[in-house]
Amino acid sequence: MDKNFQGQVAIVTGGSTGLGKAIAESLGQLGAKVVIASRSEENLSKAKSDLKAKGIDVKVIQVDVRHPEQVERMVAQTLETYGRIDLLVNNAAGNFAVPAENLTVNGWNAVVGIVLNGTWYCSSAVGKVMLKQGKGSILNIIATYALSGAPGVVHSAAAKAGVLAMTRTLAVEWGSRGIRVNALAPGAMVTEAASKNLLFDSEEAKKKVIERIPVRRFAELDEIAKIACFLLSENAAYINGDVLTADGGACLPRGFMDLMESPQTV
Numbered sequence: 016m017d018k019n020f021q022g023q024v025a026i027v028t029g030g031s032t033g034l035g036k037a038i039a040e041s042l043g044q045l046g047a048k049v050v051i052a053s054r055s056e057e058n059l060s061k062a063k064s065d066l067k068a069k070g071i072d073v074k075v076i077q078v079d080v081r082h083p084e085q086v087e088r089m090v091a092q093t094l095e096t097y098g099r100i101d102l103l104v105n106n107a108a109g110n111f112a113v114p115a116e117n118l119t120v121n122g123w124n125a126v127v128g129i130v131l132n133g134t135w136y137c138s139s140a141v142g143k144v145m146l147k148q149g150k151g152s153i154l155n156i157i158a159t160y161a162l163s164g165a166p167g168v169v170h171s172a173a174a175k176a177g178v179l180a181m182t183r184t185l186a187v188e189w190g191s192r193g194i195r196v197n198a199l200a201p202g203a204m205v206t207e208a209a210s211k212n213l214l215f216d217s218e219e220a221k222k223k224v225i226e227r228i229p230v231r232r233f234a235e236l237d238e239i240a241k242i243a244c245f246l247l248s249e250n251a252a253y254i255n256g257d258v259l260t261a262d263g264g265a266c267l268p269r270g271f272m273d274l275m276e277s278p279q280t281v
């Protein structure tokens with residue numbers, strides 16, 4: 016993958032923290048000119064200086080992907096600076112755990128607004144640029160519960176499932192015009208956001224999660240970032256409309272054989 020993205024321009028939404036920042040770093044290492052786009056000015060400038068210290072010069076754009084006019088501005092500013100957009104990573108998201116019956120309308124709208132609407136606004140605005148270029152690669156970061164559902168995150172699961180349907184639809188509509196659209200479903204990663212909002216807030220909680228993961232560890236951000244780069248790259252030129260799961264086997268059914276008395280347990 017050495018300098019695979021030389022001369023290409025990438026936008027990573029939610030690229031100032033967590034997985035998005037790791038993907039921005041990997042794309043930068045592989046030669047792309049990277050734009051990171053999210054809301055917090057503080058996080059954007061911290062990410063810019065952290066990445067600069069690693070030799071990667073990113074452009075930052077403050078945007079709330081829930082607002083289509085802000086997304087259009089993000090696209091216009093990127094074109095003004097670089098003249099083209101080759102890669103889009105729809106990574107921005109918000110999430111929190113809540114029993115379905117306690118989820119408020121505001122909570123539903125916030126998560127669906129970022130994940131489903133935001134992914135569409137970005138794909139639509141950047142997609143038009145890519146269609147003119149006759150070339151582009153879009154990657155949507157989803158979660159394994161887009162396929163399975165999961166208790167406690169009805170808003171996020173429904174939104175990510177919508178993004179998966181969007182991925183497959185756009186892959187067919189735009190595939191013949193030089194644009195590939197894929198999804199990546201990472202497993203549990205201990206980012207600051209996941210620790211705060213989901214299950215990984217204590218060592219005991221983390222241990223319980225790890226027991227559910229066949230490879231018995233969380234995903235490293237840079238290993239998921241490398242998979243994202245593969246899907247975006249020409250090495251994956253024949254992969255279109257697919258979802259790649261990278262969760263250490265966590266979403267696979269366990270059946271019930273391990274409940275039987277046996278020297279082998281899983």
Ligand code: NAP
Nearest residue numbers: 029032033034053054055079080107108203204206208209
């Ligand atoms: P994270 O650090 O919170 O990343 C989310 C990013 O999205 C933040 O940088 C945030 O920045 C940005 N964002 C949120 N709302 C936005 C908005 N309205 N407009 C623009 N940007 C917005 O969380 P993460 O754990 O790295 O998650 C990254 C991706 O992986 C997400 O799509 C998540 O669903 C997915 N994922 C995570 C896990 C996990 O275990 N961590 C597992 C499966 C999938 P601002 O708040 O500054 O805008």
